[in-house]
Amino acid sequence: MSEVVPLPAPPAARSLWQDARLRLLRNRAAVASLVVLALMTLACIFGPWFTGHPYDRVYQDYVRVPASLSAYPKAEALPAAIQRIALRIRATPSEVVVDAAEVRLVLTAQRPIDQRLLVYFDRSDQFGTPRITASEQEGRRLALAVPIKRQHFLFGTDSNGRDLLTRTLVAGRVSLAIGLLATGVALVIGVAYGATAGYLGGRIDMVMMRIVDVLYSLPFIFFVILLVVFFGRNFILMFLAVGAIEWLDMARIVRGQTLSIKRQEYVLAAEALGVSIGGILTRHVIPNTLGPVIVYVTLLVPKVILLESFLSFLGLGVQEPMTSWGVLISDGARAIQATPWMLAFPAAFLVTTLFALNFLGDGLRDALDPRDR
Incomplete structure (x- = not known):
């Protein structure tokens, strides 16, 4: 007697949704x-x-700054920012040295500088709390080390x-x-x-x-x-x-x-x-x-x-x-x-x-x- 050869199983039928999913995956633009x-x-x-x-934080020192991959503030903008703060303190900045993490400067005035006014640095979006490194001429000359607040604005x-x-x-x-x-x-x-x-x-x-x-x-x-x-x-x-x-x-x-x-x-x-x-x-x-x-x-x-x-x-x-x-x-x-x-x-x-x-x-x-x- 001849040997009975089993027939191969019929392929499983695909539903409309399965067929649609396969055709969607073949569409490269859609995927x-x-x-x-x-x-x-x-x-x-x-x-x-x-x-x-x-999303609602306002940076008053960074209004309409352009997109940049590097951090703000830029080194070239720091002297002008220090000059604005010094005017509020009623002092004159000098010997400004900008490092990667801080700014060292000297403030001089005709009268003793009120150290409470140094809070203007801390209120700025560009600087942190200043540190007095030296006080001369009965407080009319202050040497400061001011940390820099680095901010990234990619857009x-x-x-x-x-x-x-x-x-x-x-x-x-x-x-x-x-x-x-x-x-x-x-x-x-x-x-x-x-x-x-x-x-x-x-x-x-x-x-x-x-x-x-x-x-x-x-x-x-x-x-x-x-x-x-x-x-x-x-x-x-x-x-x-x-x-x-x-x-x-x-x-x-x-x-x-x-x-x-x-x-x-x-x-x-x-x-x-x-x-x-x-x-x-x-x-x-x-x-x-x-x-x-x-x-x-x-x-x-x-x-x-x-x-x-x-x-x-x-x-x-x-x-x-x-x-x-x-x-x-x-x-x-x-x-x-x-x-x-x-x-x-x-x-x-x-x-x-x-x-x-x-x-x-x-x-x-x-x-x-x-x-x-």
Whole structure:
């Protein structure tokens, strides 16, 4: 008798989501964008803890200093700073020697120098507490050793003397949070509203979509201004205002998908088995609309960030000392000729985030398209 050769096991079938994940991983631009977004989010969340500067700390001696990899103060700026402090003490500086860690100098005056006035060195952002090394001529001549406070401003400082790197990262927290939260509000309202309207159909669908048309006719800026007038400017208001408008497009997209899904055999079978409307929506309709919805969400997040930046540019966004990328770009645009770094760095973060989100959206659209399987 001939030996029976077992047939090889059939390959395991892949679901639509598994196939979409594999095709998304093969899209280099989408994967690179996902990595960039992850790094940007981590930098905005944890970065301000390592910059060494509070986001609202004002350095009066470092107003509008340019970006630099080396520490401030610069050696050439120290004599002028010492001269300003000496004028407050009513003394004349001389024999100024600048070392890496301290400045040695001599203060002379016509009367005995009040040593309490040396606190002006300590109040400065450039120097620490001075140490008197010698006192001559009955206190009219003091030899001082003044430590230097070294500060790093990798992105420079703004018009108020605040570290721009810290403020850019904190602004990223606000902009990304508003983008995600407002998109979440639009996702929940839009999916529930659109699926209900599309599945119920008839007069209910007509009434619900006419409400959407009425809301479309309301000017968005006018709506936001009314909210600001009545409730003031705050973080919660921003994402509620944006999310309460952006769900309209989501509702139309989900309604269109629901109109085709509700005629499918598995939905008709569920109706014949007596499944409730809520059960059909949550188990059959909404899960099958998530493909286009996920793609639209990735495109909605940059749109919301741009809306928040636009509102902040107009002065309707977050309040000082909190900031967002739109606020920083607005401040930088007003001082672009004198301080171009105030515009360049926040704009670079915003543009990079928007490009990454759009590339990721394109990759998800290609990966979730069943016609490309």
